[in-house]
Amino acid sequence: EAGVVQSPRYKIIEKKQPVAFWCNPISGHNTLYWYRQNLGQGPELLIRYENEEAVDDSQLPKDRFSAERLKGVDSTLKIQPAELGDSAVYLCASSLVPGDLATEAFFGQGTRLTVV
Amino acid sequence: AQSVTQLGSHVSVSEGALVLLRCNYSSSVPPYLFWYVQYPNQGLQLLLKYTTGATLVKGINGFEAEFKKSETSFHLTKPSAHMSDAAEYFCAARVTSGTYKDIFGTGTRLKVLA
Numbered sequence: 001e002a003g004v005v006q007s008p009r010y011k012i013i014e015k016k017q018p019v020a021f022w023c024n025p026i027s028g029h030n031t032l033y034w035y036r037q038n039l040g041q042g043p044e045l046l047i048r049y050e051n052e053e054a055v056d057d058s059q060l061p062k063d064r065f066s067a068e069r070l071k072g073v074d075s076t077l078k079i080q081p082a083e084l085g086d087s088a089v090y091l092c093a094s095s096l097v098p099g100d101l102a103t104e105a106f107f108g109q110g111t112r113l114t115v116v
Numbered sequence: 117a118q119s120v121t122q123l124g125s126h127v128s129v130s131e132g133a134l135v136l137l138r139c140n141y142s143s144s145v146p147p148y149l150f151w152y153v154q155y156p157n158q159g160l161q162l163l164l165k166y167t168t169g170a171t172l173v174k175g176i177n178g179f180e181a182e183f184k185k186s187e188t189s190f191h192l193t194k195p196s197a198h199m200s201d202a203a204e205y206f207c208a209a210r211v212t213s214g215t216y217k218d219i220f221g222t223g224t225r226l227k228v229l230a
Contacts, residue, residue, distance in 0.1 A: 004159065040125070042206050042220030043160070056215055091159060101148055101216055102167040107159030 002026070004108035006092050012114045018080035021111045025073070025094030032069055033105060034077050035091040043091055049075065050098035082115045089113070118143055118211045122221035130229045135179075135194040137224045139207030142188065148210035149190040150218070151181055155203045163205070166190060177201070202228045 005024040013019050025032050030051050035043035046065065048056040051072040060067065064083070069075040079086055089112050093105040123138040141147060148167050152160040164175025171183040177200075181192045190207060207221040 040222065042120075042208070042222050043218075044220070045217060048217075056217065093159075101210060101212065102165070104150055104162045104165055105160075105218070107152075107161065109157065109159045 004092055004094055004106055006090075006108035006111055008111055009109065010112050010114075012116060013082055015084055015115050016081040018078065019082050019113060020079075021077045021090050021092075021113075023075045023077070023092030023108060025075070025092070026096075026106055029094035029096050029106070030072065030098050031095045031105075032075050033091075033093040033095075034067060034075070035093065037089040037091055037110070039088070046077070046090075079113075082113075084115050087113055087115045118147075118209065118217075118219050120207055120209050120219050120221040122205075122207055122224050124224055125222065126225050126227065128227040128229055129197045131199055132196050135192070135197045135201065135226065137192040137205050137207075137226065139181075139190045139192065139221060140188050141190065141207075141209040141219075143209060143211055145212070146183070146185055147212070149181075149183060150208040150210070151175065151179070151190075151192050152206045152208065153203050154206065154223075160206060163192070197226075197228045199228050199230065202226055 032049040034046040037043045047060045049069045067077045089110040091110045093107045095105045119142045121140045150165045151163040154160045164173045166183045174180045204225045
């Protein structure tokens with residue numbers, strides 16, 4: 001079974017440029033998460049989807065970040081414009097059942113973003 | 117605010133020695149607890165989890181963890197370290213308040229010495 005697939009794996013952009021990350025969750029997983037992981041830190045939730053609905057986007061900096069999950073499958077996270085402080089690893093994860101507190105998340109390999 | 121504390125950002129053990137990685141959480145309501153492992157250039161993968169029931173939880177690769185409510189702890193152990201255990205380990209607490217959120221610790225990088 002394929003895991004969570006993210007692309008690109010690495011991205012280097014100049015500040016003020018836009019960037020987008022793509023995630024394909026595990027087939028059948030209805031919950032999708034985007035996390036940001038800064039160097040030396042644990043992942044921090046940016047947004048959580050249950051099917052197509054963003055049920056928790058309280059930590060998403062909405063002035064420059066946006067996300068979408070069309071048809072409740074793939075998702076795209078966008079930053080426009082990027083700032084130096086956005087350099088981090090962006091992780092996508094998915095889990096099987098919305099609202100099942102006992103189910104763990106399955107993570108992709110992440111996209112390492114460097115803003116110069 | 118809810119938090120997860122992992123004592124020791126770096127831990128070194130000799131091959132064959134006991135591994136002990138510490139995790140404490142702050143929550144008035146016992147959360148669901150997870151340990152994830154992250155190998156270089158890979159995503160996080162689940163080692164084990166505590167949801168309900170038995171407080172001693174066994175996971176993959178010989179790891180186990182014990183939930184101690186009185187100490188608000190969920191320390192990860194392995195009796196005998198192997199070189200392949202070298203990785204970064206993250207403790208996470210799933211806290212619920214209307215909805216739920218996973219709070220991760222800052223991670224502990226385990227180094228195994230030959």
